[in-house]
Structure formats: C-alpha cells, structure tokens
Amino acid sequence: MTFTGLIGRICMFPLRAIISASVALRIHPNILTFVGVLINSWAAFKLAQGHFIRAGLIMIVANIFDFIDGKVAVELGEVSKFGGFWDSVIDRFSDIALFIGLIYLYSHIQRTDYAMVASFAMMFALMTSYTRARAESLIPKCKVGFMERPERIVLFMIGAFTNRMAAVLWVILVLSIFSVADRVILTYRILRDEERTVTA
Secondary structure (H helix, E strand, O other): OOHHHHHHHHHHHHHHHHHHHHHHOOOOHHHHHHHHHHHHHHHHHHHHOOOHHHHHHHHHHHHHHHHHHHHHHHHHOOOOHHHHHHHHHHHHHHHHHHHHHHHHHHHHOOOHHHHHHHHHHHHHHHHHHHHHHHHOOOOOOOOOOOOOHHHHHHHHHHHHHHOOHHHHHHHHHHHHHHHHHHHHHHHHHHHHHHHHHHHO
16 A cells, blocks of 8 residues: 555545444535535634634635535435535635635735735636536536646645745636636637537
8 A cells, every 4th residue: 555545544534434424314415515614614714813724724624524525425325416516506605705704804904915816816716617617518528727626725725824825825816817718718629619510
C-alpha cells in the first residue's frame, strides 16, 4: 500500500462510521446536504468576524456532510434527479455564503480593494458553474477548466489556515476567469462544428 493510500484509508475510517450511522438512522441525504449549508453559513459568519482558523475548522466539518450525502443516498437507495439538483443548488448557497462573509469583513475594515476582489471572485466562481450547466444543455459535456468547487473549497481552507485569504481570492478569481473562458470557447467550437456538419 502506498503512503497516500494509507492516508486515504485512515481518513475514510471516521467518514465510513458517519455514513454507517446516517444509514442506520435512515437520515435522508437531502437533510445531510442542508445541514452542510447551515454549517458553511457558520463558517461564513466566522470569516466575517476575521476568525479564519475557526472558519477553516468549521469548513472541514461542513464538507464532511458535503462528501457523505451522496454516499448515504447510494446506500439508502435514495439517489434521484431531484437529489442531484438539490445538492447543486445548496452548493451554490454555500459558495455564496463564504464569499459574502469575506466581503463583509473587508468592507468592515475598509479594505475596498479586497472586497472588490472577493466580489469578482464570487461572480466568476458562480459563472464557472453556470457556464457548465448551460453548456451541457446544448452539448454532451463541458468539464474543462481547473477551478471547480472542490478546488475552491481547498483554497478557502488554505487561505483560512494560513491567514492568506486575500492571496487565495486572487488565485480563485484568475483561475475562475480562465475556467469560464475555457467553457465558453469549448461550447462555441462544438456548436460551430455541429452547424458546419449540418450545412455540409
């Protein structure tokens, strides 16, 4: 077994216990998803207060729920189209809450520059998700671009634990801009090629 594999198994042990308990109690996965957004809102509140370390720890707990809800859905046989839709909607609320916490913090300490970076990062983070959702209503798949939600959450945690949130926001902003551009360009090229094929 590799070292990373061992770490993965160690981390999965408590998660498996939580998943098993949720299944035994027959907790609906949609409830677990909602609990995740409530905990993320608590993390956003701590970000707004400037308590970054606490916010990072709370984000870890929130993302445990974000991880286990799908696993519990599978084990309970509760996988559904609405569940996927609900999970996606709640994820957007969680993302927005974290950004709003930072926007409030930077506005409160009169750092308009950081507040604007956080605002633009939020805008392009949401557009990263929207462009994929809209594109995949027109083309089979649009999963290009690096900055998706898991990467954003990891960066938020890094920023919280290292007290380098402003730098992390710049990284999220720049990579989100490239991700949106990649998805727009890919969709344009595929639709253009389809039109050429039809008219050929």
